[in-house]
Amino acid sequence: MTMAIVVIVVTSALLAGAAWGLFGALPKRVEGFLIATAGGALIVSVVSELVEPASQNAPLLWVMAALMLGAVVFLVLDYFVKQKFGGGGGGLLAAITLDGIPENLALGVALIGASPLQVASLAGSIFLSNLPEAAGGAKExxxxxLSKSKAFGLWAAAAAMLAASAIIGNLLLQGAPQEALALIRAFAAGAVIASLGTEVFPQAYREDHLLAGFATAVGFVLAYSLTALG
Incomplete structure (x- = not known):
């Protein structure tokens, strides 16, 4: 039941965001504020839900190596995506998918033995990140x-792919060694960190440079408060 709820919450962000961008009004400053808020929330989730649990179950050197590998893989793939699709909506869709697959794989892993509030913190952060990014990408x-129906179909396909990643992470890794789960978490953390530096914060600053820093702090406070409750 928890798995189904989390998958619905996370992937619905892409669908709702795409619909918002295609059919609704999207002021740039609102978009920037939301993206910066999501970035602040993801900072907390990366540390508390991915890196810290990983470091408790695998040697620190391995964890840091897996984290750096995740960042490098994301950056290499992101580079080739931008070479092919440019920096528009297609590039943003590909970037969300590239970092979303390990994110959602780690989310499925996090469900193994995690409390509801711990899972809610990571799922909520990913939701906040995907919603405005999908809206901006769909609008571009x-x-x-691109026709509205085709654009929405592409985002729906991405949502299905990310949902499958979370389910695979939860069902196929139930009996995996703790060290393997730790390295998957660390790899996902590296991908998320790289996406923050290359996609999330630069876009937030472009859209709302006056309040981007404040919004980042708001997201951090909200996510940390939720994590502390867990």
Whole structure:
């Protein structure tokens, strides 16, 4: 039941965000504020839900190596995606998918033995991140001349792929060694950190440079408070 709820919450962000960007009004400053808030929340989730649990179950050197590998893999794939799709909506869709797959794989792993509030913290942070990014990417696709139905279909496919990643992480890794789960968490953390530096914070600053720093702090406070309750 928890698995189903989490998958619905996380993937619905892409669908709701795409619908928002394609059919609704999206002021740039609101978009930037939400993206910065999501970035602040993800900082907490990366540390408390991914890196710290990983470091408790695997040697620190291995954890740091897996984290750096995740960052490098994301950056290499992100580079090739931007070479092919550019920096528009297609590039943002690909970037969300690239860091979303290890994120959701780690989310499925996090469900193994985690409390509801711990899972809610990570799922909530990913939701906050995916919603405005999907809205911005879908809007750029519309501006680039892609039909609304085709753009929404692409985001729906991405949502299905991320949902499958979470389910695979939860079902197929139930009996995996703790060291393996730890390295998966660390790899996902590296991908998320790289996406923060290359996609999330730069976009937030472009859209709302006046309040981006404040919004980041708001997201951090909200996520840390939720984590502390867990």
């Amino acid at each position: 696709m519309r501006n680039d001349g």
